[in-house]
Amino acid sequence: MKLIFLGPPGAGKGTLAVRAVELLKIPHISTGAIFRSAIAAKSPLGLKVKAIIDGGRLVDDDTTIALVKERLAQGDAQKGYILDGFPRTIAQAEALAGFSPQGSAPDRVINFDIPDSAVLERLSGRRVCRNCGTNYHITFNKPAQEAVCDTCGGEVYTRDDDREEAVAKRLEVYREQTAPLIDYYRAKGLLIDVDARPSVDEVVANFKKALGI
Ligand code: ADP
Ligand code: ADP
Ligand code: ZN
Numbered sequence: 069m070k071l072i073f074l075g076p077p078g079a080g081k082g083t084l085a086v087r088a089v090e091l092l093k094i095p096h097i098s099t100g101a102i103f104r105s106a107i108a109a110k111s112p113l114g115l116k117v118k119a120i121i122d123g124g125r126l127v128d129d130d131t132t133i134a135l136v137k138e139r140l141a142q143g144d145a146q147k148g149y150i151l152d153g154f155p156r157t158i159a160q161a162e163a164l165a166g167f168s169p170q171g172s173a174p175d176r177v178i179n180f181d182i183p184d185s186a187v188l189e190r191l192s193g194r195r196v197c198r199n200c201g202t203n204y205h206i207t208f209n210k211p212a213q214e215a216v217c218d219t220c221g222g223e224v225y226t227r228d229d230d231r232e233e234a235v236a237k238r239l240e241v242y243r244e245q246t247a248p249l250i251d252y253y254r255a256k257g258l259l260i261d262v263d264a265r266p267s268v269d270e271v272v273a274n275f276k277k278a279l280g281i
Contacts (some may be wrong), residue, residue: 069092069094069148069175069176069279070148070149070151070172070173070174070175070176071088071092071094071148071149071150071151071174071175071176071177071178072150072151072154072155072174072176072177072178072253073085073150073151073152073153073178073180074177074178074179074180074246074249074250074253075178075179075180075181075182075264076180076182076184076187076239076242076246077187077191077235077238077239077242078187078188078190078191078194078235079180079182079187079190079264080180080182080190080264080268080271081152081153081180082096082098082100082101082152082203083203083209083268083271084178084180084264084268084271084272084275085098085150085152086203087268087272088150088272088275089150091276091281092148092150092281093147094145094147094148094149094150095144095145095148095149095150096149096150096152097136097139097140097145097149097150097151097152097154098152098153099127099132099135099136099151099152099153099154099156100121100152100153101152101201102135102139103117103121103127104121104201104227105201107121108198113131113135116131117131121228121229122228122229122234123229123234123237124229124233124234124235124236124237124238124241125237125241126156126157126241126245129157129159129160129163132154132156132160133159133160133163133164136151136154136160136164137163137167140167140172151164151174155249156245156246156249157245157246157249158248158249158252161249161252161253174253174258175258176258176260176279177249177253177258177259177260178260178262178275178278179250179253179259179260179261179262180262180264181261181262181263181264181265182263182264182265183265184239186264186265187239188235190205190208191230191235192230192232192235193205193206193207193208194226194227194230195211195215195224195225195226196224196225196226196227197217197219197220197222197223197224198222198223198224198225199217199220199221199222199223200217200219200220200222202217202218202219202220204217204224208268209268211224260278260279261278262274262275262278
């Protein structure tokens with residue numbers, strides 16, 4: 069199954085993706101996570117995108133499209149994928165549709181339905197492991213020991229782009245450049261709305277019901 073997770077920053081895409089990977093046994097491909105590893109490694113890609121991401125803006129389409137094209141060509145993505153955070157523009161969606169003659173286009177697009185107030189609450193409390201990327205929340209999903217990752221013992225920190233100024237910019241960018249993808253995929257008959265407001269377990273149940281699994 070080839071799935072796209074579409075929704076505003078902080079909607080819970082990454083959190084559901086971790087659960088969906090267990091259910092569907094397909095890789096979770098997060099462009100944001102790939103960019104964050106590149107930044108941590110100080111690779112040429114990381115150096116190029118750091119200021120853009122910290123400011124809450126989008127990395128350019130050419131760079132992002134090339135990255136995803138390469139990732140989807142790898143063996144594990146042939147049986148399916150969860151694309152989390154890509155596409156974020158119509159140009160990216162059109163590129164994805166044309167990646168390879170068959171096989172790259174998504175089967176379903178999961179639209180995370182959630183009000184701004186909930187998104188702000190989730191983003192302001194989000195914490196992430198610097199080492200393995202596991203997500204936490206200071207109220208809804210705390211690590212057992214403060215600021216220490218349950219999975220790997222790494223340092224749990226606040227992403228630079230989860231600061232207030234960057235969050236406002238990201239929500240504006242989402243509305244202008246990414247939200248048009250809702251109608252784009254609805255018109256193709258691929259969109260499934262999932263209520264993303266309740267607890268993680270309930271969102272997982274909503275997701276399973278929506279997919280009939
Ligand atoms: P969130 O889900 O909280 O919005 P992500 O981890 O998906 O965050 O993305 C973090 C940042 O990485 C984005 O704000 C953007 O700067 C960059 N990014 C991620 N995916 C894309 C994309 N498809 N196109 C352009 N920039 C992207
Ligand atoms: P996204 O990938 O869409 O940006 P995340 O999965 O990183 O979103 O979730 C954002 C924050 O909200 C994280 O701190 C996460 O722990 C928390 N979170 C995710 N889903 C839920 C939920 N259903 N209820 C409460 N908090 C959630
Ligand atoms: Zn960790």
